[in-house]
Amino acid sequence: MNHSSSRSHLIFTLTITQTDEKLQATMRSRFHMVDLAGCERLKRSMLSDGPAPGSSPSFPGATPRDRDQRREAGAINRSLTQLALVIHRLTQPVAGSGIRHVPYRDSMLTRLLADSFGGSSKTCLIITCSPLQKDREETK
Secondary structure, eight states: OOOOOOOOOOOEEEEHHHHHHHHEEEEEEEEEEEOOOOOOOOOHHHOOOOOOOOSSSSSSSSSSSOOOOOOOOHHHHHHHHHHHHHHHHHHHHHHHHHOOOGGGSSSSSHHHHGHHHSSTTTOOOOOOOOOGGGGGGOOO
């Protein structure tokens, strides 16, 4: 785990609006730059050097800060799982009814990025990951 990381997602959205007076038409474009927090195994991210002072019986060795980090890591992992589910649903063929439920509303992350996945949107993904053997399982 990168201990200097802020452990959060960052979304920067630039909205550009163009108006054509002659045609009385307005076109709006959005550009999202997104930096997603890394998905880490809770067991690995909570490794400790032994029992810590003030640790709780439910998480031996865990301090209040450790428990906060554990909750934060869980929330990040849930939002990344929801993003993966949205992408998976969008890539599946539509069933016989012609209606496909895409769970955009199940996380704030997917709500904010919903317009990036449909219509005439273009999406580019840049991934950074560790080349180390010990990180292979987390890079899948």
